[in-house]
Amino acid sequence: MAAAAVPDLPSLGGRRNHYRERVADALRAALIAGELRPGDVYSAPSLAARFGVSATPVREAMLDLVREGLVDTVPNKGFRVTEVSERQLDEYNHIRSLIEIPTVAGLATTADPAALEALRPVARSIVTSAAAGDLIAYVEADRRFHLGLLGLAGNAHLVEVVGDLRKRSRLYGLTALVERGLLEASAQEHLELLDALLARDAERARAIMTRHLGHVRDKWAG
Known part of the structure; x- marks a missing residue:
């Protein structure tokens, strides 16, 4: 591609x-x-x-x-x-899960609804990029969405750590997901997550983030 x-x-x-x-x-x-x-x-x-x-x-x-x-x-x-081993990918995703899942779930009660809504165009661009099979645009929009979302928690160091972990990951399975028509479905999870946070549903947001990060490791980096 x-x-x-x-x-x-x-x-x-x-x-x-x-x-x-x-x-x-x-x-x-x-x-x-x-x-x-x-x-x-x-x-x-x-x-x-x-x-x-x-x-x-x-x-x-x-x-x-x-x-x-x-x-x-x-x-x-x-x-x-540089090469990235399976063990390294597992470790990166484990750390991301420890940080991102509770942080994002907590935004259901703390985030400004207007700030959450401002991320919707970015979430839509993720879906658009997935539908077009544009992996570079997809990854960049995905980065802006997730780091922007974490930024609403008000901890700049947390955002920096997750940003570094994202840089070190390799998502070789993205091409296969595009070919199988599955990437767009994963992209829709960003919109689902915003809807859950705007509904102040912390448990649903937690479940979506858990599923989403599971996709990152099991499917996207497969």
Whole structure:
């Protein structure tokens, strides 16, 4: 599946750091979606052509990913995607479950309904991306939704920890879910979750989050 171009980059003008960050975000999404495979080596020019941008910000963004442990440098060749073991994926998802399930369930009684409703367009974009089979857009929208939702709890460090865990995961099963027509159903869970939180139904929200994170490990990273 061809990678999508990095969105809205031309509008960033001379804001070099912002440009680099947007490229890095797109590369992370491609890594998480499994479009850049572990063990494979990618050069900055080839990635630049793939994402429709110039090589310099790609090279700079990949160095950011090296510091995050997502890729390694290969002298005179480019960057190799680091391997993630099944045990690591299990550990990442376990930590996410310990953090996200009770935090999200608690939002049923604490979150501002207007703030929850503001996340609905993002949840819909997840569904739209799933229907189109656009994995990079799907992963990016999914990241914005979940981190935005956790942000309503008012704990910036918690959001940072979950964001780091998401970066380190690999969801290789997403392509198979698209091919089987199952990804859109999983995407709908984001809208279900918002409805449960707006209804102040903490137990339903807890059940949806438990099911959703189970999909992340059992189906999406399968």
